[in-house]
Amino acid sequence: MKKELPEHFKAYRHVWVFVELERGHVHPVSWELIGEGRKLADKLGVELAGVVMGAPGAGTLEAAAEAFAYGADLVYLVEHETLGDYRNEPYAKALTDLVGTHKPEILLLGATTLGRDLAGAVATTLATGLTADCTELAVDADKSLAATRPTFGGSLLCTIYTLNFRPQMATVRPRVMAMPERREGRTGRVVPFTPDLEESAILTKLLSFMPDRTSAKNNLAHADVVVAGGLGLQSAENLQLVRRLAGAMGAEFGCSRPLVQKGWMPADRQIGQTGKTIRPKLYIAAGISGAIQHRVGVDGADTIVAINTDANAPIMAFAHLAIVTDAIRLLPALAEAVTRRFSPHSRDRIAG
Amino acid sequence: MHIVVCIKQVPDSAQIRVHPVTNTIMRQGVPSIVNPYDLFSLEEALRLRDRLGGAVTVVTMGPPSAVESLRKCLTYGADRAVLLTDRFFAGSDTLATSYALSKAIEKIGAAFCAPDIVFAGKQTIDGDTAQVGPGIARRLGLVQLTYIQKVVACDTAAGTLTVERRAEGGTQTLATRLPCLVTMLEGVNEIRRGTIQDALRAARAEIVTWSAAEAGIEDVTRCGLRGSPTVVKRVFAPPPRAEKAATVDVSGRPAADADALLDAVVARRPALATDLATLIAGY
Ligand SMILES: Cc1cc2nc3c(=O)[nH]c(=O)nc-3n(C[C@H](O)[C@H](O)[C@H](O)COP(=O)(O)OP(=O)(O)OC[C@H]3O[C@@H](n4cnc5c(N)ncnc54)[C@H](O)[C@@H]3O)c2cc1C
Ligand SMILES: Cc1cc2nc3c(=O)[nH]c(=O)nc-3n(C[C@H](O)[C@H](O)[C@H](O)COP(=O)(O)OP(=O)(O)OC[C@H]3O[C@@H](n4cnc5c(N)ncnc54)[C@H](O)[C@@H]3O)c2cc1C
Structure with missing residues (x-):
């Protein structure tokens, strides 16, 4: 178990966050991690660095400036022509070499398609531990990273350590951590790093990139109000009640995983560990028991309302408000009440 | 063309029940299934074999009971199955798992034919880390292509592969050289039912079974708990809100x-x- 850290790892210091820059745009999870990394660095009494990679001039300096505004002390600026669009080979090599040169004790990445692809490769080359999809990061009394993630099946969490290897690596899914405050005018050091890369040595070539149509995506992850249904609604037809209430509130709708598995809702509506993480002001969960895999996706909501026939359902342990009743009967009444109370038109009518 | 598909046997999460009082999972009687994500990769491998000829070998690291999942893959039409099983593998994290699997794939290459493509699932439904695919690719020095939604072209003579990859904010079309490692996205195809002949063959087929030593692993300290840099220290129920x-x-x-x-x-x-x-x- 905990042994003395091998001598050659003792030089590993500071907390790093990989800043995910693609097509001139930084993924917000990177700033969420800068916020979290700041707390870890302060506790350890070390510096917080952002790692910005890209083709020269392709938004790299802007990303560095943003990293400072969100709280980084320094930025490793890794620029090279081969780093234009994300490809595993040049990115993994550049990040591995950077770690070997500047030796961080903690390295955090977003659990996005890019971050998971990159982290898995880098951790293997470095032969170090990588904890996936963490929901909580902390430092222990002995300064090791305690990375907490849900465990399989039960309503349990586990804390994982990488005790005898460095860096300690972890990925965190978007919107699990809060967005930190952005402070204009904060600056820091830029440390350039020239990676040893050559296009001719890279086997994978990007032939084309087709951006998603933004209209095709739902806004579930960023909505202020979310209404979701679970197995308690009992049928695909009853999910209309969830959609109708969401429609009446100007909210987004979502669901628990079994409904996706049954084909009652599309996969992009699933909320939870293997679906979307949400942080709305108001979350209404109808007929959802509140398994840990669901809970980790909604823990950031400001107000959680549970509508459930079972007063002892696990969701009662983390909901703020609960109503023990049949959701199938309550949801239509709730849609009506919302329209009656908050819709400007109905208020005009009453006033007129 | 030789294709190796990595599959993992996992508990059927749809049938898992949580003990209402202790909050722990009740595993007794929960049936095991092939990790659902792996079936998208297996189907893609079978399609490539049907089109280009060759063979599909499925491999898993797991307890002896994992032969059931291997047999299932044979009923879908896989040609050969390899089980990697040894007490030294117990407690492996993703680094140790990818080490053992990469050794087994090297051995499969030596015993049968070097693979042109290694497939893995996008992730599992139990560990759910999505780290083993990239881990195997790194150890074997293969290009990794994750989150693939379509295999556009595979030219064995030229040794090239063209794919569509799901990236953040869009779709990349990438061309690379064989051999490489591919993980398929979910929902991009549907696993075939397999023929009666496949079912009959699967029931009788001999499953190649290797211990760590037989798979060519000399250093067992790189396997299992000892070979795992991550350490699970604490398992606990989340605290209720104040x-x-x-x-x-x-x-x-x-x-x-x-x-x-x-x-x-x-x-x-x-x-x-x-x-x-x-x-x-x-x-
Ligand atoms: C690796 C893994 C990943 C997972 N990822 C996710 C994930 O991302 N998201 C997710 O949601 N789940 C996920 N799950 C599944 C999770 O463990 C639960 O099985 C699931 O969340 C349960 O869904 P549910 O609450 O809709 O159904 P149930 O647990 O069956 O709960 C139904 C609830 O409805 C109540 N009810 C019944 N009738 C009524 C009524 N008429 N009115 C009101 N209430 C009623 C019941 O009291 C009960 O509490 C995952 C599981 C695993 C193993
Ligand atoms: C709750 C829980 C949390 C865990 N967290 C971590 C963690 O954060 N970090 C860590 O390093 N380990 C972790 N582990 C251990 C990890 O699950 C094991 O290493 C496991 O052997 C493989 O990882 P995975 O299930 O996440 O596979 P993934 O990386 O999600 O699997 C991807 C693909 O790799 C292939 N594959 C995976 N395992 C096998 C196998 N045994 N045989 C054949 N092919 C396979 C399959 O094609 C699969 O689809 C965790 C385990 C549990 C149960």
Whole structure:
């Protein structure tokens, strides 16, 4: 178990966050991690660095400036022509070499398609531990990273350590951590790093990139109000009640995983560990028991309302408000009440 | 063309029940299945073999009971199955797992034919890390292509592969050289049912079974718990929130209950009234 850290790892210091820059745009999870990394660095009494990679001039300096505004002390600026669009080979090599040169004790990445692809490769080359999809990061009394993630099946969490290897690596899914405050005018050091890369040595070539149509995506992850249904609604037809209430509130709708598995809702509506993480002001969960895999996706909501026939359902342990009743009967009444109370038109009518 | 597909046997999560009092999972009687994500990769491998000729070998690292999942893959039409099983593998994290699997794949290459493509699933439904595919690729020095939604072209003579990859914010079309490692996205194909002949063959097929030593692993300290840099130190139930859920009294009349619930929401966060009015007006 905990042994003395091998001598050659003792030089590993500071907390790093990989800043995910693609097509001139930084993924917000990177700033969420800068916020979290700041707390870890302060506790350890070390510096917080952002790692910005890209083709020269392709938004790299802007990303560095943003990293400072969100709280980084320094930025490793890794620029090279081969780093234009994300490809595993040049990115993994550049990040591995950077770690070997500047030796961080903690390295955090977003659990996005890019971050998971990159982290898995880098951790293997470095032969170090990588904890996936963490929901909580902390430092222990002995300064090791305690990375907490849900465990399989039960309503349990586990804390994982990488005790005898460095860096300690972890990925965190978007919107699990809060967005930190952005402070204009904060600056820091830029440390350039020239990676040893050559296009001719890279086997994978990007032939084309087709951006998603933004209209095709739902806004579930960023909505202020979310209404979701679970197995308690009992049928695909009853999910209309969830959609109708969401429609009446100007909210987004979502669901628990079994409904996706049954084909009652599309996969992009699933909320939870293997679906979307949400942080709305108001979350209404109808007929959802509140398994840990669901809970980790909604823990950031400001107000959680549970509508459930079972007063002892696990969701009662983390909901703020609960109503023990049949959701199938309550949801239509709730849609009506919302329209009656908050819709400007109905208020005009009453006033007129 | 030789294709190796890595599959993992996992508990069927749809049938897992949580003990209501202790909060622990009740594993007894839970059937095992092939990790559902792996079937998209297996189907893609079978399609490539049907089109280009060759063979598909499935491999798993797991307990002896994992032969059931291998047999299942043979019923779908895989040609050969390899089980990697040894007490030295117990407690492996993703680094140790990818080490053992990469050794087994090297051995498969030596015993049968070097693979042109290694497939893995996008992730599993139990560990759910998505780290083993990239781990195997790194150890074997293969290019890794994750989150693939379409195999556009595979030219064995030229040794090239063209794919569509799901990236953040769009789709990449990538061309690379064989051999490489591919993980398929879910939902991109549907596993075939397999023929009667496949089912008969699967029932009788001999499953190649290797211990660590037989797979060519000399250094067992790189396997299992000892070979795993991550250490699970604590398993615990999440603490309930400090404030317990306030329960709204119910009358049994939905209209009255709906109003009582909205009253409670607004009492807790008055600003939500304005937020809702704004949202509804803008809708
Ligand atoms: C690796 C893994 C990942 C997972 N990822 C996710 C994930 O991302 N998201 C997710 O949601 N789940 C996920 N799950 C599944 C999760 O463990 C639960 O099985 C699931 O969340 C349960 O869904 P549910 O609450 O809708 O159904 P149930 O647990 O069956 O709960 C139904 C609830 O409805 C109540 N009810 C019944 N009738 C009524 C009624 N008329 N009115 C009101 N209430 C009623 C019941 O009291 C009960 O509490 C995952 C599981 C695993 C193993
Ligand atoms: C709750 C829980 C949390 C865990 N967290 C971590 C963690 O954060 N970090 C860590 O390093 N380990 C972790 N582990 C251990 C990890 O699950 C094991 O290493 C496991 O052997 C493989 O990882 P995975 O299930 O996440 O596979 P993934 O990386 O999600 O699997 C991807 C693909 O790799 C292939 N594959 C995976 N395992 C096998 C196998 N045994 N045989 C054949 N092919 C396979 C399959 O094609 C699969 O689809 C965790 C385990 C559990 C149960």
